[in-house]
Amino acid sequence: xxxxxxxxxxxxxxxxxxxxxxxxxxxxxxxxxxxxxxxxxxxxxxxxxxxxxxxxxxxxxxxxxxxxxxxxxxxxxxxxxxxxxxxxxxxxxxxxxxxxxxxxxxxxxxxxxxxxxxxxxxxxxxxxxxxxxxxxxxxxxxxxxxxxxxxxxxxxxxxxxxxxxxxxxxxxxxxxxxxxxxxxxxxxxxxxxxxxxxxxxxxxxxxxxxxxxxxxxxxxxxxxxxxxxxxxxxxxxxxxxxxxxxxxxxxxxxxxxxxxxxxxxxxxxxxxxxxxxxxxxxxxxxxxxxxxxx
Amino acid sequence: xxxxxxxxxxxxxxxxxxxxxxxxxxxxxxxxxxxxxxxxxxxxxxxxxxxxxxxxxxxxxxxxxxxxxxxxxxxxxxxxxxxxxxxxxxxxxxxxxxxxxxxxxxxxxxxxxxxxxxxxxxxxxxxxxxxxxxxxxxxxxxxxxxxxxxxxxxxxxxxxxxxxxxxxxxxxxxxxxxxxxxxxxxxxxxxxxxxxxxxxxxxxxxxxxxxxxxxxxxxxxxxxxxxxxxxxxxxxxxxxxxxxxxxxxxxxxxxxxxxxxxxxxxxxxxxxxxxxxxxxxxxxxxxxxxxxxxxxxxxxxxxxxxxxxxxxxxxxxxxxxxxxxxxxxxxxxxxxxxxxxxxxxxxxxxxxxxxxxxxxxxxxxxxxxxxxxxxxxxxxxxxxxxxxxxxxxxxxxxxxxxxxxxxxxxxxxxxxxxxxxxxxxxx
Numbered sequence: 001x002x003x004x005x006x007x008x009x010x011x012x013x014x015x016x017x018x019x020x021x022x023x024x025x026x027x028x029x030x031x032x033x034x035x036x037x038x039x040x041x042x043x044x045x046x047x048x049x050x051x052x053x054x055x056x057x058x059x060x061x062x063x064x065x066x067x068x069x070x071x072x073x074x075x076x077x078x079x080x081x082x083x084x085x086x087x088x089x090x091x092x093x094x095x096x097x098x099x100x101x102x103x104x105x106x107x108x109x110x111x112x113x114x115x116x117x118x119x120x121x122x123x124x125x126x127x128x129x130x131x132x133x134x135x136x137x138x139x140x141x142x143x144x145x146x147x148x149x150x151x152x153x154x155x156x157x158x159x160x161x162x163x164x165x166x167x168x169x170x171x172x173x174x175x176x177x178x179x180x181x182x183x184x185x186x187x188x189x190x191x192x193x194x195x196x197x198x199x200x201x202x203x204x205x206x207x208x209x210x211x212x213x214x215x216x217x218x219x220x221x222x223x224x225x226x227x228x229x230x231x232x233x234x235x236x237x238x239x240x241x242x243x244x245x246x247x248x249x250x251x252x253x254x255x256x257x258x259x260x261x262x263x264x265x266x267x268x269x270x271x272x273x274x275x276x277x278x279x280x281x282x283x284x285x286x287x288x289x290x291x292x293x294x
Numbered sequence: 295x296x297x298x299x300x301x302x303x304x305x306x307x308x309x310x311x312x313x314x315x316x317x318x319x320x321x322x323x324x325x326x327x328x329x330x331x332x333x334x335x336x337x338x339x340x341x342x343x344x345x346x347x348x349x350x351x352x353x354x355x356x357x358x359x360x361x362x363x364x365x366x367x368x369x370x371x372x373x374x375x376x377x378x379x380x381x382x383x384x385x386x387x388x389x390x391x392x393x394x395x396x397x398x399x400x401x402x403x404x405x406x407x408x409x410x411x412x413x414x415x416x417x418x419x420x421x422x423x424x425x426x427x428x429x430x431x432x433x434x435x436x437x438x439x440x441x442x443x444x445x446x447x448x449x450x451x452x453x454x455x456x457x458x459x460x461x462x463x464x465x466x467x468x469x470x471x472x473x474x475x476x477x478x479x480x481x482x483x484x485x486x487x488x489x490x491x492x493x494x495x496x497x498x499x500x501x502x503x504x505x506x507x508x509x510x511x512x513x514x515x516x517x518x519x520x521x522x523x524x525x526x527x528x529x530x531x532x533x534x535x536x537x538x539x540x541x542x543x544x545x546x547x548x549x550x551x552x553x554x555x556x557x558x559x560x561x562x563x564x565x566x567x568x569x570x571x572x573x574x575x576x577x578x579x580x581x582x583x584x585x586x587x588x589x590x591x592x593x594x595x596x597x598x599x600x601x602x603x604x605x606x607x608x609x610x611x612x613x614x615x616x617x618x619x620x621x622x623x624x625x626x627x628x629x630x631x632x633x634x635x636x637x638x639x640x641x642x643x644x645x646x647x648x649x650x651x652x653x654x655x656x657x658x659x660x661x662x663x664x665x666x667x668x669x670x671x672x673x674x675x676x677x678x679x680x681x682x683x684x685x686x687x688x689x690x691x692x693x694x695x696x697x698x699x700x701x702x703x704x705x706x707x708x709x710x711x712x713x714x715x716x717x718x719x720x721x
Contacts, residue, residue: 064552146377251363252335
């Protein structure tokens with residue numbers, strides 16, 4: 001339909017105006033506008049990613065060569081180089097351990113906290129929690145380092161998990177709080193009438209229904225933790241270095257291995273995409289279930 | 295009930311903190327056998343980390359290496375040293391960028407007696423310029439191990455095609471850049487750094503060669519002198535008139551090196567330590583057509599920077615200073631220095647440069663140019679102040695003005711005022 005219209009509209013400029021229905025030009029202009037905007041947004045977001053993926057398959061000479069932006073002989077040397085570095089897989093593991101623990105514990109603490117803040121009108125306390133998110137992380141680093149170094153914790157997983165939780169708990173509390181706010185109290189009342197304790201109602205009814213919210217909180221938390229650079233830079237040790245810090249291993253004083261950086265970044269991005277896709281399913285299924293229609 | 299809980303938790307945390315402090319203090323009695331060494335990503339580091347097992351065997355120590363890229367290294371130090379951490383024993387650092395700041399903050403241990411009492415290790419062997427940079431208020435605080443100087447890189451084929459000799463003066467350089475730019479459409483005559491802060495170090499050679507300085511004898515800003523204005527204007531003119539088309543003003547060395555390595559420029563002026571980026575065929579399309587020459591002479595002669603790029607120091611708060619010194623001595627011994635220099639890392643030891651073995655790994659003209667720069671070189675490539683990063687932004691502004699074709703004299707006057715105010719408050 002649209003192609004036919006485009007074809008018939010083409011000679012329009014030549015002078016012979018075909019008679020058209022009134023609404024068609026506006027609808028067409030709208031769809032053209034829509035397509036352009038989508039294209040612009042997609043370009044802005046996808047081009048850097050595409051460039052990254054392509055560069056990871058190029059030699060360092062080709063990466064800099066604008067003539068070979070799209071036509072180049074793909075090589076796997078960059079990936080070989082990155083994966084041959086024994087430490088790199090260790091860094092992947094470190095990132096997973098820290099991100100999973102920090103996300104898990106934050107949800108464990110944040111979800112009940114959000115529930116009580118929502119149900120017992122403690123929105124002012126919630127502001128205090130948010131404060132942790134407002135303070136610039138870098139201002140915390142020196143005191144943290146001082147305290148954790150004295151406790152002998154610097155360089156271990158624990159300190160990374162704790163530092164990430166400082167940001168992740170406010171994230172989960174805030175997401176979950178608005179989620180619980182939107183849930184009708186009748187659900188709980190019904191559960192209480194049916195003989196559940198308040199905690200039972202929370203565990204058996206509300207928690208089940210809040211899976212989409214938790215999935216959202218989990219994705220955002222996981223992504224933050226996975227990408228966090230600043231805390232890991234100072235608080236991690238040689239054996240607990242996480243990926244964002246490790247990527248900089250390919251930047252040296254007088255040389256930069258762009259190919260390896262791009263390969264390392266691709267390897268680093270992959271798990272995030274997988275996690276996001278997996279968790280997205282829960283969000284979608286949760287939203288369509290319509291549990292709160294009552 | 296809740297209050298009692300909170301109080302109990304607070305007490306527990308306080309106890310834990312106290313125990314932590316005690317544990318940290320218990321190191322006072324004897325030195326630990328674990329040595330924490332923090333190093334920057336560098337070829338030097340790659341070579342030395344491979345050899346560390348030898349050191350561990352000799353000394354019975356357990357060496358833990360933390361390796362970071364330059365910017366991350368500085369951030370890391372700032373947090374750790376500020377917190378008085380003893381987790382860093384040996385620290386690799388950039389004397390030019392942080393030497394004064396760290397010295398003023400008391401982060402460095404005084405190693406004057408250690409270096410002068412080291413006998414065969416031979417402190418006298420180190421070049422005077424670099425040693426000056428690792429000395430803070432008459433105390434030696436670091437051992438320089440990597441040097442670099444400002445180098446003229448050129449394309450042998452383009453010069454030959456144009457029938458040009460390698461330029462030895464500023465006037466010849468401008469003429470050659472003009473010729474190459476005119477005869478090769480699409481090719482820049484010359485490429486250099488164009489981002490304000492990054493270009494400051496490369497401007498320094500021009501500044502000195504035109505007879506200027508960053509600071510005068512009284513420590514006041516000297517960047518509005520006639521010589522300095524000339525240097526700014528010349529640097530900017532080269533890039534504005536003969537540089538890459540539509541030149542951006544945010545190029546540091548990776549960008550300018552890339553343009554030269556792609557074969558898109560006739561000349562490139564930057565640090566000698568970067569030569570692999572344009573010479574190594576794995577990184578450069580023109581690797582076999584690159585020539586190296588000493589920095590061209592201005593009215594005041596050829597006066598490039600020749601500096602200690604990196605040095606090793608000891609953290610003042612380290613509980614393990616004897617072992618840290620043992621490591622530094624091992625890593626900078628004459629034999630080790632020679633071995634590392636043969637892998638292409640220019641050292642600060644005179645004896646290694648005099649030894650034919652020490653220069654044979656470098657391309658011949660590169661070694662000759664480094665040697666010439668060593669004789670004429672000035673021991674600093676940026677204003678030596680506490681807040682180097684901010685100072686670079688200020689004194690770099692006229693460079694950008696000159697590159698974009700604005701009035702660089704006026705920009706220099708303006709920068710001069712700002713720099714003077716900066717020196718009075720923070721310098």
